[in-house]
Amino acid sequence: MALKPMPMIPEIHPCPGGPQGLFLPGDAVERLEALLPEYEGRIKLVYMDPPFMTGERFYMRVRVGAEEWRRGRGSLALETFRDLKDRGEYLDLMRRTLLLCRRLLSDAGMIFVHVDYRANAHVRLLMDEIFGEENLLNEIIWVYQSGGRSLRHFSRKHDTLLFYRKTDQYDFNIDAVKAPRAKPRTSHMRRHVDPDGRVYRSIRTNGRIYTYYDDDPIAPSDVWQDLNHLQQKDxxxxxxxxxxxxxLLDRIVKCASRPGDWVLDPFAGSATALEAAKRNGRNFIGIDSCPLTLNIARRRLEGADWRILPGEAPRGDAPRCEAEVRAGVGFYHVLLQRYDAQIPGLPENAAPLDAVDNWSVGYLRDGGYEVMAAFARGKRRPDLETELAVPAYSGQLAMCVGDVTGASWLYALDK
Ligand SMILES: C[S@@+](CC[C@H](N)C(=O)[O-])C[C@H]1O[C@@H](n2cnc3c(N)ncnc32)[C@H](O)[C@@H]1O
Structure with a gap:
């Protein structure tokens, strides 16, 4: 049967006891303003990895259908975002975003802003102005080895994380990120083995003996060389x-927040910070203007008690979608049969349901769509599951399709 499209409403992924979360598709400044009434002074950690003022266009190669998921390469190149080139516009976006983030942070809160050599100096001065020079805690250098080597200048192999507190009551937890030394300290030190077999080193300085165990965890410095960038086949x-x-995000989340705290990423991209927050039992809020990030978030945030607020409606009419509902014992079985999205650039041999990236079935409740069963294609599950079963409750049954362009469409289902 052909389904009736509905306007998007909050998409609720219930998971009682899991960390809570919110994903807001749209513009960072607009969405942060809307968060103020409920979240002002409540956020413990802001991480942001904003555009770097490169002026470049960024694309994602989206996987269409099971075969592309199996091969791990997508054929559909879609623009994710256009980075700003104009310094005035860039600084205006950053100023407005940072001012709002400061208001959202609690007095114990901290912020990390991820920049590279292009934006570093500008953002640093802006942050000094907004947060106060005295609140700069570190300029962290994250060193990585991936990518090619330049012969025209030294290869650029680091990003900078500008780390500020909101006030001197900040709640930094270095113990949570201590790790054993990669290499033992050996220079000028004597090696010993204690009665338990643990290796330690000693050195005498100014009449005092200092000892260091090889396996003692140590606090990271402000140069992070031990965290690799993602490799091509990662x-x-x-x-x-x-x-x-x-x-990288795991270290940031652990040292600057505690379980149950709220973590915010206003340029969330592929939801890395949100996943790190979820894994560490923190609540999270993510914002991003690129619709493709929604499909990724649906994959990465499974296991959290989270919701997606409706963003701007996708352009055009909802694609024709057909599904059948079969009543079973205590369950409804929903069979997805057809999804006719007109997507430019789709491979010619694409099968009718290849445009479906993920879909879900649930009920309309309290002004939202509560997801009860969901499927998202992935590396380990490339084939689209076309049947989902949901418990038979009273109430309006509905389903949502997230397609390969990042558009999400909600349809009412007749039982
Ligand atoms: C450098 S990426 C973030 C990557 C992310 N840290 C990750 O691990 O995937 C920057 C993100 O900012 C988003 N963006 C750019 N301008 C924006 C704006 N005005 N409001 C919200 N998001 C924006 C882009 O869509 C992009 O996903």
Whole structure:
């Protein structure tokens, strides 16, 4: 049967006991303003990896259909975002975003802004002005080895994280990120083994003996060389161009927030910071203007108690969608049969349901669409599951299709 499209409403992914979360598709400044009434002074950590003022266009190669998921390469190149080139416009976006983030942070809160050599100096001065020079905690240098080597100048192999507190009551937890030394300290030190077999080194300075165990965890410095960038074939890769490694965000989340705190990323991209927050039991809020990020978030944020607020409606009419509902014992079985999206650039041999990236079935409740069963294609599940079962409750049954362009469409289902 052909389904009736509905306007998008909040998409609720219930997971009682899981970390809570919000994803807001749209413009960072607009969405941050809308968060103020409920979240002002409540956010513990802001991480942002904004555009770098490169003037470049960024694309994602989106995987269409099971075969492309199996091969791990997408054929449909879609623009994710256009970075700003004009310095005035860039600084205006950053100023407005940073001012709002400062209001959203609690007095114990901290902010990390991820920049490269192009934006570093400008953003640093802006942050000094907005947060106060005295609140700069670190300029962290994240060093990586990936990418090619330049012969025209030294290869650019680091990003900078500008780390500020909101006030001197900030709640920084270095113990949470201590790790054993990669290499033991050996120079000028004597090696010993204690009765338990642990290796330690000692040195005498000014009449005092200092000892260091090789396996003692140490606090990281402000130069991070131990966290690799994602490799081409990295299993963590989502296909999103600017994706950062989870290990980087894990360190940031652990040292600057505690379980149950709220973590905010206003330029969330592939939801790396949100996933790190979820894994560490923190609540999260993500914003991004690129619709493709929604499909990635649906994959990465499974296991959280989170919701997606409706963004701007996709352009054009909802694609014709057909599904059948069969009543079983205590369950409804929903069979997805057809989704006719007109997507320019789709491979000619694409099968009718190849344009479906993910879909879900649920009920309309309290002004939202509550997801009860969902499927998203992935590396381990490339074939579209076309049947989903949901418990038979009273109420309006509905389904949502997230297609390969990042558009999401909600349809009412007749039982
Ligand atoms: C460098 S990427 C973030 C990557 C992310 N850290 C990750 O690990 O995937 C910057 C993101 O900012 C988003 N963006 C750019 N301008 C924006 C705006 N005005 N409002 C919201 N998001 C924006 C882009 O769509 C892009 O996803």
């Amino acid at each position: 299993p963590e890769r989502t296909g999103y161009d600017a994706q950062k490694p989870l290990a």
